[in-house]
Amino acid sequence: MPKVAVLGGGSWGTTLANMLAGKGLTTWLWIREAELVEEIKNRGENTWYLPGIKLSPGLRVSPDMAQVVDGADYFLVVIPCQFIRQVLSTYKHLFPHNPIIICASKGVELKTLKPMSQVIEDVLEDKKPYYAILSGPSFAKEVSHKLPTAVSLGCADNNLGRKLQELLSTDYFRVYLNEDYRGVELGGAIKNIMAIAAGISDGLGFGHDARAALITRGLAEMSRLGVALGAKERTFMGLSGMGDLVLTCTGDLSRNRQVGLKLGQGQKLGQILAETRTVAEGVKTTESVYFLSRKLGVELPITEQVYEVLFKDKDPKQAVQELMSRKLKAE
Incomplete structure (x- = not known):
C-alpha cells in the first residue's frame, strides 16, 4: 500500500488523514503540538479541532516530521496557508526528489501575494515537485461523518490527476478532475472572502435577497481575478467555485x-479571533487578495469593502451602503 504523509492536524487535515486511513492506506499525520499527539494516541480523538469523531485505529500520528515523511509516496499539505512556506522550508531536506504534493489549504500568501502552487514551487523548486490542489464544498465535520461530498482536484498532469483521483475518492467522498489547477486553488481561496461578506450581511439582518446578491456578484469577482491570473472562467462555475461559494456563504x-456574522452583530475582529482556536483563512486572504487586486488593477468591490471592515474598522452598514450606491452598470 502507498504511504501518505498528511501535514497539518487541524480539522481538515485530521479529517482527510482519517478518511485515507479508513481506506486502508498507510497514513501518517504530522501534528506540531506534541501534547495533542499524545492525546490522540490515548483517546483516539482530536479534541482540539475535531471533537466527537473517533479516529481510525490505523491512523498514525507524530510530531516528528522525519518519521511522518520517511518513505512517503504522497504528501498532503493541510497547513494554514500563511505558514506553508515556513514549514516546508524548515523540513525541505526531508523531501525526496519529485515529491507528489497535494495541497488542501486555501489562500493567498500575504507576504508575496502568491497562490499556494507558487509558494510550494518556490520552496521545493530544486526538488521538482508534482503539484495538485484539492478544493470544493466540504465541511470537515460532514466528511468525518461520511456524508456525501464532491470536490475538485486541480492537476495539470492528467495521468497523475487520475491516479490521485483514485487515491482520494471513497464511496462518500467523490473527486472530480480539473486540469485548471490555478482556477481550482483561486476559487477555494477567494470564496472565503465572500463568506465573510455574506456573514456580515446576515449579521446585519439584511435577508436572503442581499445574501443572494453577494453570492452572485462574489462569483463575478472570483472569476475576474482568476482570469487575470491565468485561470479559466468556466472553472468558477464548478465545485471549487460556485459550489464552495454557496456552501461557505450559507452554511x-x-x-x-x-x-462575518459576529462582525455584523457588532463584535470587533480581535475579539472574534481570540475566541477561537481554529483558523478563518478568509481574514488573511482578504488582505492578500485586496493588495493583489490593486497590483493587477482588477476591480473587486466586495473584497475592498470586507478589507475596510476587517482592517480599517469600517462600519459594516456603511460598507454595504457604499456597495449599493456604486455607479450603475450592466451586469
Whole structure:
C-alpha cells in the first residue's frame, strides 16, 4: 500500500488523514503540538479541532516530521496557508526528489501575494515537485461523518490527476478532475472572502435577497481575478467555485461566515479571533487578495469593502451602503 504523509492536524487535515486511513492506506499525520499527539494516541480523538469523531485505529500520528515523511509516496499539505512556506522550508531536506504534493489549504500568501502552487514551487523548486490542489464544498465535520461530498482536484498532469483521483475518492467522498489547477486553488481561496461578506450581511439582518446578491456578484469577482491570473472562467462555475461559494456563504459550519456574522452583530475582529482556536483563512486572504487586486488593477468591490471592515474598522452598514450606491452598470 502507498504511504501518505498528511501535514497539518487541524480539522481538515485530521479529517482527510482519517478518511485515507479508513481506506486502508498507510497514513501518517504530522501534528506540531506534541501534547495533542499524545492525546490522540490515548483517546483516539482530536479534541482540539475535531471533537466527537473517533479516529481510525490505523491512523498514525507524530510530531516528528522525519518519521511522518520517511518513505512517503504522497504528501498532503493541510497547513494554514500563511505558514506553508515556513514549514516546508524548515523540513525541505526531508523531501525526496519529485515529491507528489497535494495541497488542501486555501489562500493567498500575504507576504508575496502568491497562490499556494507558487509558494510550494518556490520552496521545493530544486526538488521538482508534482503539484495538485484539492478544493470544493466540504465541511470537515460532514466528511468525518461520511456524508456525501464532491470536490475538485486541480492537476495539470492528467495521468497523475487520475491516479490521485483514485487515491482520494471513497464511496462518500467523490473527486472530480480539473486540469485548471490555478482556477481550482483561486476559487477555494477567494470564496472565503465572500463568506465573510455574506456573514456580515446576515449579521446585519439584511435577508436572503442581499445574501443572494453577494453570492452572485462574489462569483463575478472570483472569476475576474482568476482570469487575470491565468485561470479559466468556466472553472468558477464548478465545485471549487460556485459550489464552495454557496456552501461557505450559507452554511453555519463555515468559520469565515461565522466571523462575518459576529462582525455584523457588532463584535470587533480581535475579539472574534481570540475566541477561537481554529483558523478563518478568509481574514488573511482578504488582505492578500485586496493588495493583489490593486497590483493587477482588477476591480473587486466586495473584497475592498470586507478589507475596510476587517482592517480599517469600517462600519459594516456603511460598507454595504457604499456597495449599493456604486455607479450603475450592466451586469
